[in-house]
Amino acid sequence: MKIQQEEPLSKECIQQLRAIKDTMELLSGKWKIQIMGTLLRGGTMRFMELKRTLNGIAPKKLSNDLQELELNKLITRTVKDTKPITVEYSLTEHGKTLDNLIVEIIDWGLNHRKEIIKK
Amino acid sequence: MKIQQEEPLSKECIQQLRAIKDTMELLSGKWKIQIMGTLLRGGTMRFMELKRTLNGIAPKKLSNDLQELELNKLITRTVKDTKPITVEYSLTEHGKTLDNLIVEIIDWGLNHRKEIIKK
DNA sequence: TTTAATAGTTTCCTAAAGGAAATTAGTATC
DNA sequence: GATACTAATTTCCTTTAGGAAACTATTAAA
Numbered sequence: 001m002k003i004q005q006e007e008p009l010s011k012e013c014i015q016q017l018r019a020i021k022d023t024m025e026l027l028s029g030k031w032k033i034q035i036m037g038t039l040l041r042g043g044t045m046r047f048m049e050l051k052r053t054l055n056g057i058a059p060k061k062l063s064n065d066l067q068e069l070e071l072n073k074l075i076t077r078t079v080k081d082t083k084p085i086t087v088e089y090s091l092t093e094h095g096k097t098l099d100n101l102i103v104e105i106i107d108w109g110l111n112h113r114k115e116i117i118k119k
Numbered sequence: 120m121k122i123q124q125e126e127p128l129s130k131e132c133i134q135q136l137r138a139i140k141d142t143m144e145l146l147s148g149k150w151k152i153q154i155m156g157t158l159l160r161g162g163t164m165r166f167m168e169l170k171r172t173l174n175g176i177a178p179k180k181l182s183n184d185l186q187e188l189e190l191n192k193l194i195t196r197t198v199k200d201t202k203p204i205t206v207e208y209s210l211t212e213h214g215k216t217l218d219n220l221i222v223e224i225i226d227w228g229l230n231h232r233k234e235i236i237k238k
Numbered sequence: 239t240t241t242a243a244t245a246g247t248t249t250c251c252t253a254a255a256g257g258a259a260a261t262t263a264g265t266a267t268c
Numbered sequence: 269g270a271t272a273c274t275a276a277t278t279t280c281c282t283t284t285a286g287g288a289a290a291c292t293a294t295t296a297a298a
Binding site: 148149150175176177179180203204 | 287288293294
């Protein structure tokens with residue numbers, strides 16, 4: 001039996017696996033990337049606008065996810081003193097850097113659907 | 120009070136939200152993208168190699184995720200009749216199309232870590 | 239014969255995610 | 269005064285994700 005000699009992982013490789021972990025911890029789940037994608041296309045949006053666009057999301061879930069995204073500096077939350085009050089959400093500059101990633105997610109998803117249907 | 124008149128979502132927009140859903144359903148979770156990223160760099164790998172590389176994954180989780188990825192045609196599983204038997208996993212052509220997406224995930228994760236540390 | 243490696247499976251458990259429905263509180267329209 | 273819209277919060281519940289530990293079965297080395 002051959003003894004399996006594996007080289008230890010390179011520093012770069014370990015960093016890359018950590019980067020994947022970091023990104024996925026922020027964005028995993030059913031709704032977060034849909035929220036970010038919606039804000040990326042729609043610009044500034046109100047709570048109810050988001051809720052209607054993200055067909056099917058429960059208000060609690062939307063509220064929770066928005067809070068998490070705000071904590072991670074990806075969106076800002078602004079209360080307007082209209083009557084009744086409205087609350088506006090928009091992407092931070094840092095949040096906008098997700099653009100390329102979201103485009104890739106969309107492109108891959110569209111292509112994957114084609115792949116699956118093809119067979 | 121102003122009646123809120125929102126245009127219905129464009130067909131394209133609905134398709135894009137669906138594409139995000141599709142992609143995230145396949146790849147959400149703690150380990151799947153790490154598995155795909157590892158196979159993308161490492162080429163063909165055996166079960167125990169993957170387990171060692173993905174530091175901390177439970178064998179049940181690895182086994183389950185590999186099965187799901189195989190069902191979705193992203194990887195292939197090949198049993199070799201070596202003694203003891205070994206099982207090799209590698210990416211399908213379709214699986215390899217995740218390359219760009221994974222690169223974006225890594226890039227964004229690296230940049231995000233810099234952003235957070237900066238402050 | 240004991241130990242260890244191969245690739246898992248099984249069982250049991252906890253934690254996290256997510257949904258449904260009701261509620262809150264201020265304002266505005268009918 | 270009743271109803272509805274704003275943006276949530278609260279409570280309750282179910283489902284899914286994920287981890288720890290033990291176990292299986294084959295083979296090979298010490």
